[in-house]
Amino acid sequence: DAGVIQSPRHEVTEMGQEVTLRCKPISGHNSLFWYRQTMMRGLELLIYFNNNVPIDDSGMPEDRFSAKMPNASFSTLKIQPSEPRDSAVYFCASRRGTDTQYFGPGTRLTVL
């Protein structure tokens, strides 16, 4: 199994630009999670999907952030417009049932 796949691995953009992060969960997993990790705030859950349906998006910082899961094998996290304070590592994770979450390698986002 290839594990959770995220792209791009690194993204550098300028303030005001739109950023789209992509995630392919492990096949057969029915839950998908987006996290953000910073030195100051640690690992924060942004949103998670269960069977492609958003269950809890209370962690999404503001309306500039949106996430979609059009099918069981793909999800996107979009930031529009991006701001320097959005700079962080964004992780996608997936799981089957209620047990172990498997994390992707992360996307390191830098907003200048």
Add this chain to the structure above:
Amino acid sequence: SQQGEEDPQALSIQEGENATMNCSYKTSINNLQWYRQNSGRGLVHLILIRSNEREKHSGRLRVTLDTSKKSSSLLITASRAADTASYFCATNAYSGAGSYQLTFGKGTKLSVIP
């Protein structure tokens, strides 16, 4: 809000020594998991202990869970330089609508000196 809180925040030991990290949490859980993160990398799952279990072993790892005290500990025996990483506990709890959510602590940064 942070559910799991690790203690200590940082730990430095000599190779061959044992490392113990603790985690406290606040609400009822379904299970508790420990993850490891090497610098600049993703999180890797180490071990899961269910709420009805008290101790679990995996190789050089030993995890205990005390639900009455709402605490867990991770013991790494005979540490190696390669164990240098951040270790996170994560509590899995019911979050409503038939779903369970993992909440992570801020981690313990372990340094193993060769």
